[in-house]
Amino acid sequence: MLLIKNLHAQIEGKPILKGIDLEVRPGEIHAIMGPNGSGKSTLAAVLAGNEQYEVTDGEVWFEGKNLLEMPPEIRAREGLFMAFQYPVEIPGVSNINFLKTAITEIRAYRGLPPLSAKEFMQRLKEKQELVEFNASLVNRSLNEGFSGGEKKRNEILQLAMLEPKLAILDETDSGLDIDAIRIVANGVNKLRSQHNAFIIITHYQRLLQYIIPDYVHVQYDGRIIKSGTKELAYELEERGYDWIKESVQASLE
Amino acid sequence: MPTTDQDILQQYADQDYAFGFETRVEMDILPPGLNEDTVRFISAKKEEPEWLLQWRLKGLEQFRRLSKDMPEWQNFKLPHIDFQAISYYAAPKKRKLKSLDEVDPEILATFEKLGIPLEEQKMLAGVAVDAVMDSVSVATTFQEKLKEKGIIFCSMGEAVKHYPDLVKKYLGTVVPYSDNVFAALNAAVFSDGSFCYIPKGVRCPMELSTYFRINASNTGQFERTLIIADEGAYVSYLEGCTAPKRDENQLHAAVVELIALDHAEIKYSTVQNWFPGDKNGNGGVFNFVTKRGICKGPHSKISWTQVETGSAITWKYPSVILQGDYSVGEFYSVAMTRNHQIADTGTKMIHLGKHTRSRIISKGISAGYSQNSYRGQVRVGARADHARNFTQCDSLLIGDKCGAHTFPYIDCQNPTAILEHEATTSKIAEDQIFYLNQRGLDNEKAVALIVNGYAREVLNNLPMEFAVEAQKLLAISLDGSVG
Amino acid sequence: MNKSIFNSFYHYLIDTYQQLQAQGQLTPFSWPAALLTHKQHAFEKFNEQGFPSTKQEDWKYTNLAAPLQQIYQFPVVSPAYPDLKAEVQRLTIPHLQAYRIVLLNGRFEPSLSDQLPESMGWHTDADALHHYYAEEYFASLADVTQVPLVWLNTAFVPGFHLLHIRETVDRPIHVMHLYATQQPAFIPERLLLVAEEGVQVQITESFHQLTDAPTFINYVAEQFLKEKVAMDVYLINQLHAQAAFFHHSEIYLHSQSTFHHLNCCFPEAHFIRNNINARLQGSQSEANLWGIYLGNQQQLIDNHTIVDHQMPSCNSNEWYKGLLQEKSTGVFNGKIFVEKGAQQTNAFQKNNTILLSQEATIHAKPQLEIFADDVKCSHGSTVGQMQEDALFYLRTRGLSERTAKQLLLEAFAFDIVSKAQNQAMEDHIMQLIRDHLDLSAAILPQSASPAHVRKT
Numbered sequence A: 001m002l003l004i005k006n007l008h009a010q011i012e013g014k015p016i017l018k019g020i021d022l023e024v025r026p027g028e029i030h031a032i033m034g035p036n037g038s039g040k041s042t043l044a045a046v047l048a049g050n051e052q053y054e055v056t057d058g059e060v061w062f063e064g065k066n067l068l069e070m071p072p073e074i075r076a077r078e079g080l081f082m083a084f085q086y087p088v089e090i091p092g093v094s095n096i097n098f099l100k101t102a103i104t105e106i107r108a109y110r111g112l113p114p115l116s117a118k119e120f121m122q123r124l125k126e127k128q129e130l131v132e133f134n135a136s137l138v139n140r141s142l143n144e145g146f147s148g149g150e151k152k153r154n155e156i157l158q159l160a161m162l163e164p165k166l167a168i169l170d171e172t173d174s175g176l177d178i179d180a181i182r183i184v185a186n187g188v189n190k191l192r193s194q195h196n197a198f199i200i201i202t203h204y205q206r207l208l209q210y211i212i213p214d215y216v217h218v219q220y221d222g223r224i225i226k227s228g229t230k231e232l233a234y235e236l237e238e239r240g241y242d243w244i245k246e247s248v249q250a251s252l253e
Numbered sequence B: 001m002p003t004t005d006q007d008i009l010q011q012y013a014d015q016d017y018a019f020g021f022e023t024r025v026e027m028d029i030l031p032p033g034l035n036e037d038t039v040r041f042i043s044a045k046k047e048e049p050e051w052l053l054q055w056r057l058k059g060l061e062q063f064r065r066l067s068k069d070m071p072e073w074q075n076f077k078l079p080h081i082d083f084q085a086i087s088y089y090a091a092p093k094k095r096k097l098k099s100l101d102e103v104d105p106e107i108l109a110t111f112e113k114l115g116i117p118l119e120e121q122k123m124l125a126g127v128a129v130d131a132v133m134d135s136v137s138v139a140t141t142f143q144e145k146l147k148e149k150g151i152i153f154c155s156m157g158e159a160v161k162h163y164p165d166l167v168k169k170y171l172g173t174v175v176p177y178s179d180n181v182f183a184a185l186n187a188a189v190f191s192d193g194s195f196c197y198i199p200k201g202v203r204c205p206m207e208l209s210t211y212f213r214i215n216a217s218n219t220g221q222f223e224r225t226l227i228i229a230d231e232g233a234y235v236s237y238l239e240g241c242t243a244p245k246r247d248e249n250q251l252h253a254a255v256v257e258l259i260a261l262d263h264a265e266i267k268y269s270t271v272q273n274w275f276p277g278d279k280n281g282n283g284g285v286f287n288f289v290t291k292r293g294i295c296k297g298p299h300s301k302i303s304w305t306q307v308e309t310g311s312a313i314t315w316k317y318p319s320v321i322l323q324g325d326y327s328v329g330e331f332y333s334v335a336m337t338r339n340h341q342i343a344d345t346g347t348k349m350i351h352l353g354k355h356t357r358s359r360i361i362s363k364g365i366s367a368g369y370s371q372n373s374y375r376g377q378v379r380v381g382a383r384a385d386h387a388r389n390f391t392q393c394d395s396l397l398i399g400d401k402c403g404a405h406t407f408p409y410i411d412c413q414n415p416t417a418i419l420e421h422e423a424t425t426s427k428i429a430e431d432q433i434f435y436l437n438q439r440g441l442d443n444e445k446a447v448a449l450i451v452n453g454y455a456r457e458v459l460n461n462l463p464m465e466f467a468v469e470a471q472k473l474l475a476i477s478l479d480g481s482v483g
Numbered sequence C: 001m002n003k004s005i006f007n008s009f010y011h012y013l014i015d016t017y018q019q020l021q022a023q024g025q026l027t028p029f030s031w032p033a034a035l036l037t038h039k040q041h042a043f044e045k046f047n048e049q050g051f052p053s054t055k056q057e058d059w060k061y062t063n064l065a066a067p068l069q070q071i072y073q074f075p076v077v078s079p080a081y082p083d084l085k086a087e088v089q090r091l092t093i094p095h096l097q098a099y100r101i102v103l104l105n106g107r108f109e110p111s112l113s114d115q116l117p118e119s120m121g122w123h124t125d126a127d128a129l130h131h132y133y134a135e136e137y138f139a140s141l142a143d144v145t146q147v148p149l150v151w152l153n154t155a156f157v158p159g160f161h162l163l164h165i166r167e168t169v170d171r172p173i174h175v176m177h178l179y180a181t182q183q184p185a186f187i188p189e190r191l192l193l194v195a196e197e198g199v200q201v202q203i204t205e206s207f208h209q210l211t212d213a214p215t216f217i218n219y220v221a222e223q224f225l226k227e228k229v230a231m232d233v234y235l236i237n238q239l240h241a242q243a244a245f246f247h248h249s250e251i252y253l254h255s256q257s258t259f260h261h262l263n264c265c266f267p268e269a270h271f272i273r274n275n276i277n278a279r280l281q282g283s284q285s286e287a288n289l290w291g292i293y294l295g296n297q298q299q300l301i302d303n304h305t306i307v308d309h310q311m312p313s314c315n316s317n318e319w320y321k322g323l324l325q326e327k328s329t330g331v332f333n334g335k336i337f338v339e340k341g342a343q344q345t346n347a348f349q350k351n352n353t354i355l356l357s358q359e360a361t362i363h364a365k366p367q368l369e370i371f372a373d374d375v376k377c378s379h380g381s382t383v384g385q386m387q388e389d390a391l392f393y394l395r396t397r398g399l400s401e402r403t404a405k406q407l408l409l410e411a412f413a414f415d416i417v418s419k420a421q422n423q424a425m426e427d428h429i430m431q432l433i434r435d436h437l438d439l440s441a442a443i444l445p446q447s448a449s450p451a452h453v454r455k456t
């Protein structure tokens, strides 16, 4: 589904990603962990098509298509979704209007007619229940005045509404209370299938207790320096990152 | 408990000007009057080259033209100034000093009293001072030490003699003699001032400082300062000023020009404490100053910081022309007015280069019957892609007889610019005072504390020694403002 | 003095006035002596001062010399326009259900207007001139501001309309200003509005041109709100490119009255200057000035506002937003005065502009002049573009760049449009914004090409 080869990217001339390789197949859940500033959000942003970052080398294939040549909205319509670490507040744009427009455009891209108002509201209601997201918030402006946790839940609601093939969750768990983490995890578990995949960026193995990843990767200084199974997450929580950094250091010397 | 507003104002108004003494030294004074001969006399007295005399004469011509139609845009009526009643040259008699030992002890004592010791051994560590009494520079300290680094720091008079090429290359390039009526007057009759050149790649190891003092009566002071930071150079420059108490008004019409080349940085700080006049608004200095810097080269930076507490009228807009790409301009100002003082001050940030940034922080404090205006312009030219400005200008009112005014001009011709301007006007909140009262502070201390906090962002930009002085000045100006 | 413009149009006006006066044809009906004095005085002032030039602070960025290059003829001759009824129908605002008052070239058209209810008095021509409010208020509000273009209006206007709101009006009022001329025409127009104590009223004024001839419209409105009045005014400017529009509203508010003013300027009049002055003359009154302007082509849209706090315990809010496309220029000048003794004042002002083209320009001058200490005043002004991260966010959700831009720009405008106190007006204004936004041309902060891939 997603194939990343030797991806290099920089911002304002400063290299951040220094050769990322990753393959994600349908049905899989990948977790990416790593110390602050190691470039996890950058990877997500580059995949989503943020133009501030300049890709200097490497390639990314999504469902057999060259992802890097697509503008962000085409990536979204092709089925790529990113839940932002810091969702943007957009005053004046209503949540509903926005969601409706997004779904209509994505459907049109896939040759589907727009949902009727009734179908839309129906689906919204379902998904809201799925992610246990308070209805009254939906009549407000996009993320405006939302608490940190509400913004994250709103991201998951959008995820549920847009039904992407590949979803990247950038630290969706941080800022959430324990109940909310469980709710988000439940949502993801209900949404996962043989046809879609998730990349979950997180600092804590707590989320991974609820969403069992197939692979855990450690990203450090713009590279994935270690990959393993879910046990790796426990080990990281126990021991921190230093031992991996050291072993990488050692292997370089 | 707080006394009435009336008492407060009374006490506040009665606060005295601490620097109002006069020094008795023998002076060379030109009789009042302004004409070609005055200009020629000054030029001759200073043994200037012909080109400079010609330049001055052009300034005089412009002055004659411009003074027919005195500016009206400012937020006060310009008082009538009889330019013929002013003496345009006054100098302590003793000339040609070889060392500080030869400086008239009276003058040394004067600067001592002002807290500006000139004797090098007593100097605050790391500050080189050029002291200007009335029209001429009386002493420049630490010259030798600076010379080792190739830094030139001397009076304008000396610079004209010893570095005529540098002076000729830059003088009037930022503030031309035709700029405005007071700049034209300055060009014609400027007496002295400081000159400073920091060569390529040199970081000036100490603060450079000029202290201005108007002493003689009926004189104006017209100094001119020129600072050039060559590629990659850095300098921090301080300016302070005082004047004796007099019933009549004194005119101060200075010009400051700053030039920052590629990657150079100039920080210019002023603590202005000219005599503000008495509590009824008699006397005081008319402070009509043109200050402007140009960020000529890419990545250069000019930063103005000013604390304005003195002068009967202040008319001054230290500005930056951001010509070089990625250059940065800053303006930090605290202007405090009381009694019948008038301040009309602010800045202009002219964005010409790409990715240029500017920041304006202005804090006005008005009390008594004073009028305090912020006037500023942020202009973004059509080619200044990605220019950014942030402006914050706040006014604090103490008492209900004063005024606070804000006149920002925002002119933008480029769609990629991001400009933000915020302004607020308020009085000190009673609950803040109450909170501090409750913690054991009396009203006066509480207000001082709040005002200091209010001015903090600006004071923080001053070099250490100056910040202390400025804080004291604000405290003195506030003393007794609240019962 | 170079502070004024004395061009050929000025001379034409002066000559015309004197000729008409000599022929006794200055006004179609006889003016009471008291009002005639105002007229005479205004003419003398205009004669002496001419048109203001850019040397005057209030006209610094607004050069009248350009729109007034040609001779606009006076008095205006209205052509027989074939189908005014259809036009009025076309320009009726959907769902507003308003009482329509139609003016053609400043003259009242009773046959096109609706039957008006008892609660409001509409007086024109001689009827207005001899109304008891005429002597009391005419020229007493606007002329004292010493604005030469107001003097020009007072001197030339043939008569004025008096809208007297006696009681709360059950439906909104829509004053439709239509202009149709064959020749370049100077059209002075005037309204005097008096709202009696405690009334509530909503008024929409829209401006439309039916022909292509150049027109110079000079509209002065004096509005007097007595105690406890609640009044909303909507201004919708939809004039053609050939129009030069000057408008001055002087609004006096008495205690506990509330005023909402929503000023909307749309393409494509090449010159628009609005002076909107709200004077808070009674305590606990409230003035709200909202504005949205959308420029295109070479339009100059200049909004000058004054909120004048003369009495204690008043509130004011002002928020103007601009979207400037193509080669348009916006000018915003917002003055807030808090006069001596106007304690417990709250005065807030904001203004935001988005430049949507390389050639658009904005000049903003927010301004505070405060002479009382117990006040809370602030203004904020920004110039910028659409938020880049918001745009990216929307695109990652599958919205095309165009749709994302549209959403963001509509959201930007919505802050103002949502101030409308009436749903029909809100919808109408929003629709006009949609109609005039040219999204394909709206530039973005960064080039909108797909992520840059550099092959190595």
Ligand SMILES: Nc1ncnc2c1ncn2[C@@H]1O[C@H](COP(=O)(O)OP(=O)(O)OP(=O)(O)O)[C@@H](O)[C@H]1O
Residues within 6 Å of the ligand: A011, A012, A014, A016, A034, A035, A036, A037, A038, A039, A040, A041, A042, A043, A052, A085
């Ligand atoms: N716009 C930017 N300009 C300059 N540097 C940036 C920018 N965005 C990111 N960086 C730098 O890139 C590096 C990687 O940042 P990134 O946000 O991808 O890290 P992260 O792994 O997501 O960290 P965290 O765990 O804290 O979220 C950091 O050093 C950051 O400072």
Ligand SMILES: [Mg+2]
Residues within 6 Å of the ligand: A040, A041, A042, A085, A170, A171
């Ligand atoms: Mg991150």
